[in-house]
Amino acid sequence: MNIRYAVLVLLAALAGCGKPTPQSTPSATETEPANVTSARENPLLKPFDTPFGVPPFDQIKDADYLPAFRAAMARHNAEIDAITSNPQAANFDNSIAALDRAGSDLNRVASVFFAVNGANANDTTRTTAKTMAPELSQHRSDITLNHALFARVKAVYDQRKSLDLSAEQQRLLEETHKRFVRSGANLSDADQTRLREINTELSSLSEKFGDNLLQETKAFEMYVDKREDLGDLPESLVAAAAKAATDKGHPGQWLFTLPRPSINPFLQYSPNRELRKKIFLGYAMRGDNNNEHDNKAIEAKMAALRVERAKLMGYPSHAAFVLSDNMAETPAKALALMDKVWKPALEAAKRESAAFEDMMHQDGGKGPLQASDWRYYAEKVRKARYDLDENALRPYFEVNHVRDCAFETAHRLFGITFKRLTNLPTWHPDQQTFEVFDKDGSHLGILYMDFFARPGAKRGGAWMNALRTQSDIEGHFVHPIVTTNFNFPPPTANSPSLLSFTEASTLFHEFGHALHGLFSHVHYESLAGTNTPRDFVEFPSQVFENWATEPEVLRYYAKHYKTGAVIPEALVKKTQDAAKFNQGFATVEYMAAAYLDMDWHTLTTTKLQDPEAFEKASMAKIGLIPQILPRYRNGYFAHIFSGGYSAGYYAYLWSEVLDADAFQAFKETSLFDQATAQKYRDEILSKGGTRPGMELYRAFRGRDPKIEPLLKRRGLL
Numbered sequence: 001m002n003i004r005y006a007v008l009v010l011l012a013a014l015a016g017c018g019k020p021t022p023q024s025t026p027s028a029t030e031t032e033p034a035n036v037t038s039a040r041e042n043p044l045l046k047p048f049d050t051p052f053g054v055p056p057f058d059q060i061k062d063a064d065y066l067p068a069f070r071a072a073m074a075r076h077n078a079e080i081d082a083i084t085s086n087p088q089a090a091n092f093d094n095s096i097a098a099l100d101r102a103g104s105d106l107n108r109v110a111s112v113f114f115a116v117n118g119a120n121a122n123d124t125t126r127t128t129a130k131t132m133a134p135e136l137s138q139h140r141s142d143i144t145l146n147h148a149l150f151a152r153v154k155a156v157y158d159q160r161k162s163l164d165l166s167a168e169q170q171r172l173l174e175e176t177h178k179r180f181v182r183s184g185a186n187l188s189d190a191d192q193t194r195l196r197e198i199n200t201e202l203s204s205l206s207e208k209f210g211d212n213l214l215q216e217t218k219a220f221e222m223y224v225d226k227r228e229d230l231g232d233l234p235e236s237l238v239a240a241a242a243k244a245a246t247d248k249g250h251p252g253q254w255l256f257t258l259p260r261p262s263i264n265p266f267l268q269y270s271p272n273r274e275l276r277k278k279i280f281l282g283y284a285m286r287g288d289n290n291n292e293h294d295n296k297a298i299e300a301k302m303a304a305l306r307v308e309r310a311k312l313m314g315y316p317s318h319a320a321f322v323l324s325d326n327m328a329e330t331p332a333k334a335l336a337l338m339d340k341v342w343k344p345a346l347e348a349a350k351r352e353s354a355a356f357e358d359m360m361h362q363d364g365g366k367g368p369l370q371a372s373d374w375r376y377y378a379e380k381v382r383k384a385r386y387d388l389d390e391n392a393l394r395p396y397f398e399v400n401h402v403r404d405c406a407f408e409t410a411h412r413l414f415g416i417t418f419k420r421l422t423n424l425p426t427w428h429p430d431q432q433t434f435e436v437f438d439k440d441g442s443h444l445g446i447l448y449m450d451f452f453a454r455p456g457a458k459r460g461g462a463w464m465n466a467l468r469t470q471s472d473i474e475g476h477f478v479h480p481i482v483t484t485n486f487n488f489p490p491p492t493a494n495s496p497s498l499l500s501f502t503e504a505s506t507l508f509h510e511f512g513h514a515l516h517g518l519f520s521h522v523h524y525e526s527l528a529g530t531n532t533p534r535d536f537v538e539f540p541s542q543v544f545e546n547w548a549t550e551p552e553v554l555r556y557y558a559k560h561y562k563t564g565a566v567i568p569e570a571l572v573k574k575t576q577d578a579a580k581f582n583q584g585f586a587t588v589e590y591m592a593a594a595y596l597d598m599d600w601h602t603l604t605t606t607k608l609q610d611p612e613a614f615e616k617a618s619m620a621k622i623g624l625i626p627q628i629l630p631r632y633r634n635g636y637f638a639h640i641f642s643g644g645y646s647a648g649y650y651a652y653l654w655s656e657v658l659d660a661d662a663f664q665a666f667k668e669t670s671l672f673d674q675a676t677a678q679k680y681r682d683e684i685l686s687k688g689g690t691r692p693g694m695e696l697y698r699a700f701r702g703r704d705p706k707i708e709p710l711l712k713r714r715g716l717l
Contacts, residue, residue, distance in 0.1 A: 044068035044109050051424060052435070052446050054481055055112045055467060058425040062124035065113045069132050072106035073139050079103065080143055083152065090152035092165060096173050099153070100524050101473065107525075108468075110136075115465040119450050119458050119485045120427045126214075130207050137203035141196040144183035153177055168690050172524050175689070182325065184313065191312050198309045205298050205305075210459075210642035212293040213635070216286040217258045218456045219293075222279050224254045231269040234391050236495035237261075243492055258283050259453050259460050261489045261503075267375040268390070273365065280372035287635025288612070295635045299600075300608040302641055307606050319601040319647035326533045327654065327693045331602050334535075334650045338598075340707060341653065342591055344716040346623060348584025353627045355381055369627050378582050386578040390500060393575070396558035396567045397499040399451055399488055399507070403432075405557025406511045409547045413677040414519075415439025418447070428454070430490075431483075436518055445470075445518040448483035451497065452490040459638075462486045462506050464513035464541075470520040470528045480529060482517040484510040496561055501575065505548045512544030513537075519685040528688040534648040536693035538655035539662070540685060546663040551576060552671055580715030585628060587714055592630035594650045595622050597640050601647035611635075658697060660709035665701060 043059040045068055050056050079102035086094050117125045143149065156163075157177040165173065184195045223245060224230065230238055241254035241262070248255055256266045256279055263279055270276055287295035306318035315321040319331040328334040356377035357369035369377065382388055407418045417437045424433040430452050436444040448467070450458075468481040486506065491497045499507070513530060516537075520529040530537050547553050551572050558567035599618040603609070611634045619630065632639065632649075639645035662680070669676050683700040697705060711717035 042068050042071070044112065045071055045105065051421075052443075052479070052481070053468070054424050054433075054446055056425055057116075057427045060112070062122060062128075065109070065125065066128045066131060068109045069106070069113070069128075069135070072103075072109045073135070076103040076106045076139070077142075080146065080149060084146065084148040090155040092156055092163060092169060092173065095152040095156050096169075096176055097473075097524070099149075099176060100172060100526050111465070111467050111469075115467055115483055116427050118463070118465070119483075120454065121214075121457050121459075126211060130204075130211065133203040133207040134200045137200045138196065140183075141192075141199055144180055144185060145187075145192050145196070150180050150185040153180055168523055168527065171690050172527060175527070178325070182313065182321075187312060195309065195312055198305050198312075202302060202305050202309075205302050206642045209287075209295050209298045209302075210638060212295050212298070213287055213638055213642070214456075214459065215293045216289070216636075217460065220258050220279075220282040220286075221248070222256045222275070222282065223250055224256065224275065225252070227254075229270055229272040229275055230254060230266075231271045232389075232391055233265055233269040234394050234498065236394065236492060236498045237265050237489060239492040239494055240489050257455055258286070259455055259487050261453050261487055264375065265500075267372065268379050270376065273373065276376060277370065277372040283636075284371075284629055284633060285635070288633070295641070296611045299611045299634050299637075299641055303600050303603055304606040304608055306601065306646065307603050316604050317602045319598060322534075322601070322647040326648070326651075327535045328650070331598060331647070334654070335598060337654060337657065337707070338591060338594060338650055341587065341711070341716065342595075342622065344711065345584055345587035345591060345714070346625075348716060349588040349628060350584070350625060352378070352582060352584045353625060356627075359384070371627055371629050374585065374627060378585070382578060382581055386574050386581065388571075388574040388578045392571065393501050393558075393567075394498040395560050395562070396571075397501065397504045398559075398561040399497040399499055401557050401559055401561070402499060402504045402507050403449065405553060406508050406544075406548075408556060409508075409544075409553060410511070410515060412672045413674065414515075414681055415674075416444060416518075421446075443479060445480040445482065447514055447518070448481075450483065450485045451488045453487040458485070458487065460487055462510050464510050464517070464530070466517050466529055469525050469531070470517070470522070471525040472521070472523050478525075480517050480520060482514045482529075484514050486510065498561065505545050508548040509541045509545045512541035515544065516540040516685055519681055520688050521686040522688045522690050527690050530688075532689040533693055534645065535651035535654040536658075536696075538652050539658045539693075539697075542652075542655050542659035543662050543680075546659070546666075547671070549575075549579065550671060580713075583714045583716070587716070588624070588628055589631045590652065592619060592622065592624050592628065593632040593637065594653060595619075596630050596632075596634070597637070597645070597647065597649040600640065657707050657710050658705050660713050661705035661707075662697070662701060664709050 042064050043056050044064055048054060048056055079098075083095060083098050083102065088094055113125070113128070117129050153176055157173060160170065160173055184192055187195060224241075230241075233241075238254065241256060244257075245251065245253040245255035256262050258279070263283055266279060267276055287293065303318075310316070310318045310321040313321055315324070317331070319334075323330055323334060328337075353369060353374075356374060359377045359380050360369055360373060363377075363380070365373070379390065382390075410416050416439060418434045419437065421433045421435055424446070426433065426448070428450065430450060432449045432451070434447045434449070436447055438444045463485050465483045465485070466480060467483055468478065470480040471478045484507075486503075488497050488499055488503055517529040522528045554572050554575070555566055558572075559565065560567075596615060596618050599614070599621075615630075615634050624630070639649055640647075645651065665676050665680075666673055680700055684696050687696055691699075694704070708717060
């Protein structure tokens with residue numbers, strides 16, 4: 001998965017103009033606390049005097065962020081005032097382009113802060129995030145609801161047919177006007193006042209939800225004192241669990257926690273059913289334990305506020321409001337796609353469940369298969385059916401080998417190259433940094449990679465951030481700086497970081513997002529890189545995943561970390577044979593969460609829901625079997641309650657339809673056909689959000705996407 005969480009948190013609090021935005025904010029001198037920042041110039045508020053202009057992480061102190069935010073908001077307000085007080089009549093350059101340029105300081109501060117707080121948080125940054133959430137929301141509202149500013153935007157928009165604008169300028173004008181309207185610029189004063197209140201409250205609730213989830217995740221620890229309870233857990237992970245226990249003062253034991261690199265292998269390999277159930281429930285009940293970190297009241301309140309906001313904007317539901325600006329356009333169209341996939345996926349999952357339960361009974365297990373049993377017996381059936389042990393794969397997926405293969409794949413497709421740098425400041429010593437060169441040898445951008453899990457500091461999952469977004473204004477080309485973030489198992493004294501096949505695919509996925517940011521070649525920052533509709537942004541990342549599973553690519557990068565031997569052909573064949581195994585589960589688990597998201601956000605009533613009953617009814621409606629839980633239950637569904645995917649979690653499926661169909665363009669020519677790759681770069685990756693997503697897709701593929709390649713790939717056709 002794939003989600004770019006830090007950027008999404010930022011976007012949720014940003015202006016309709018693609019940048020962070022509020023007004024009537026105190027100046028930095030009025031609000032800056034008496035701390036070390038007061039005695040020196042804040043490094044976040046001046047140009048970054050570093051190689052390639054990367055953030056000076058070695059100079060930035062945690063206490064710098066809060067005063068930097070407030071000073072940058074004050075500067076942004078001054079830039080907005082300059083636009084609205086301009087005595088010249090509104091035109092594209094002095095209003096629309098000026099608005100796109102405004103807020104560069106705030107954008108810089110926010111981009112750095114949210115990246116760091118997502119990947120290397122501490123008490124100070126978390127407090128800053130809580131403090132800034134309502135302030136950024138207010139700042140956004142003060143700009144998008146600025147009457148004088150909207151009057152200038154509207155004046156230019158009303159003249160759009162008579163203006164001599166390029167296609168990209170026309171797109172920027174239309175998107176700017178639309179975002180103001182969608183932010184409430186046409187509402188009455190009373191409704192705007194209420195909208196401000198709703199946005200501020202939602203921002204605070206979202207931040208609280210995320211903090212509760214972090215605390216619940218941090219709080220769970222399960223110590224195992226019998227080696228036999230680890231079963232066939234890979235030795236590298238056994239060593240990591242032993243080290244984690246020793247670091248916590250429990251030598252001779254093994255510590256397991258809730259981040260996926262810890263919990264998933266334990267569920268997959270531990271023969272102890274009670275321990276599997278214990279850790280599974282620890283994961284599944286986060287945010288639903290009726291304690292100080294319970295999220296149920298937050299979920300109910302956020303859903304109701306979103307309904308109220310949608311109705312203020314003239315829409316029946318939050319989903320109707322959100323999807324009107326996405327490729328899907330309406331909830332009905334998104335649900336129609338979901339329904340096409342759900343029935344065959346559920347039938348496949350039922351067949352899988354029956355096979356796994358049969359294996360459990362052969363193994364001496366009693367009663368029905370439970371959700372906490374699924375991964376353990378899936379692994380047993382995989383071994384029996386395909387003679388494939390995932391333990392046998394890990395030694396071939398050392399993290400740096402996988403990284404190098406992603407680089408080589410991009411080189412063979414696009415001609416780009418990568419140079420490891422050691423002189424760039426980083427937010428953590430584990431980060432790796434690279435200069436990226438285009439096929440002609442010119443500088444393309446900078447890539448950061450942050451591979452390893454840091455419980456309590458780094459949020460779960462994997463994501464990409466733009467530390468600096470590409471732009472090209474008046475001949476000044478700004479090269480992008482992007483970061484990819486993962487939660488892979490860290491190396492131990494006896495073993496490097498060895499990945500599962502799924503984790504290797506995740507590296508390719510996030511690298512696909514990075515390429516989308518690196519290849520951006522547009523004029524305006526707010527239309528650049530990954531600034532696209534939610535149901536398009538996952539498309540480029542999912543396309544790149546396809547190469548990770550191709551035998552030709554596997555033979556290149558899957559090398560044994562000790563011997564250097566290439567993965568045996570027999571193991572490659574087993575991997576391919578098993579590719580469609582357990583796809584019913586994978587599809588149903590994901591789609592159940594997508595349906596839950598859509599049910600929350602197609603509500604048309606502001607009546608507070610009982611989240612527990614709501615989730616139960618939602619899953620009963622689609623016939624979810626008890627052996628599978630939705631990938632995200634309410635209490636830890638951060639994508640929709642503290643990220644930017646509310647009414648948009650379906651987007652992964654929508655994007656996968658695009659990616660499966662797009663990859664066929666390579667399969668129809670050759671895996672590394674450079675003409676197809678160049679067309680893909682020119683028509684998709686370089687264009688950002690300068691055209692509607694379906695127009696970009698048609699320009700590349702020559703037609704609309706077909707769903708059959710997706711169903712076939714998942715074994716559902």
